[in-house]
Amino acid sequence: MTDDFRITFFFGPEEVPDRSGSLRCVFNVKKRSWKGGIQVGVELPKPQLERLQERGQFAELVEMIRAKVEPEMFAEYASRARDLFTQQMCRVKLDLAIAGGIGQENQTIAAEAFQEELDRAVAASADDSRQAILTELDL
Numbered sequence: 001m002t003d004d005f006r007i008t009f010f011f012g013p014e015e016v017p018d019r020s021g022s023l024r025c026v027f028n029v030k031k032r033s034w035k036g037g038i039q040v041g042v043e044l045p046k047p048q049l050e051r052l053q054e055r056g057q058f059a060e061l062v063e064m065i066r067a068k069v070e071p072e073m074f075a076e077y078a079s080r081a082r083d084l085f086t087q088q089m090c091r092v093k094l095d096l097a098i099a100g101g102i103g104q105e106n107q108t109i110a111a112e113a114f115q116e117e118l119d120r121a122v123a124a125s126a127d128d129s130r131q132a133i134l135t136e137l138d139l
Contacts, residue, residue, distance in 0.1 A: 005098060006030045010039065013086040021046050022111045025090035034104050040097070042090040043111040051119065052089050056126045061085075061133060068139045077137060084133045092125075093118050 012025030022043045030037030053059070058081075065077050096114045122129070 004032055006032075006037075007091070007094065009087060009091070012090065013044075013083060016043055016111070019043070019111070023049065023086055023090075024108075025087050027091070027094055029094070029098075029102070031104070038104060039106045040094060040102070041108040042094050042097075043108060044086065044090055044093065045111040045115075048111075048115055048118070049086060049089065052122045053085065055119065055123045056085065056089075056129050058082075058085055058130075061130045064130070064134065065137065065139060077139075080137060081133050084136055085129070088129055088132065089118065089122065092121050096121065 006029075008028040010026040010028050013023040014025075016022040016024045022045050024041050024043045026039055026041045028037050029040050061081060062078055065081055066074055069077050093109060093114050096117050097109045100114075
């Protein structure tokens, strides 16, 4: 279903204003049949992100990065890997929303939406997620 859409990462992750404990990423989304695109904010609660990091074996990824970069560069790479992981999780959540049907208006996918579905999706694709992050980091 997401093949009918052109999705571009816009910005994030950032703290959600007035909602402590959640991060968000924003994407530009355009369906082929739409005249214009929309912006979709995807919120992710921090406790769920921590669970997703465990299921996605993020700690193993960080150790892989540690083994491949100079010690003085590690903090920068680890920080970027955290951002990339969060962006990926938001993108998976966006894909779930698209599969459920998304209208042609700017919108926010709330932190509470698709929590169980996202947990399952991440567990099934942990290896792909880690590899995508390593590729993005050019490692």
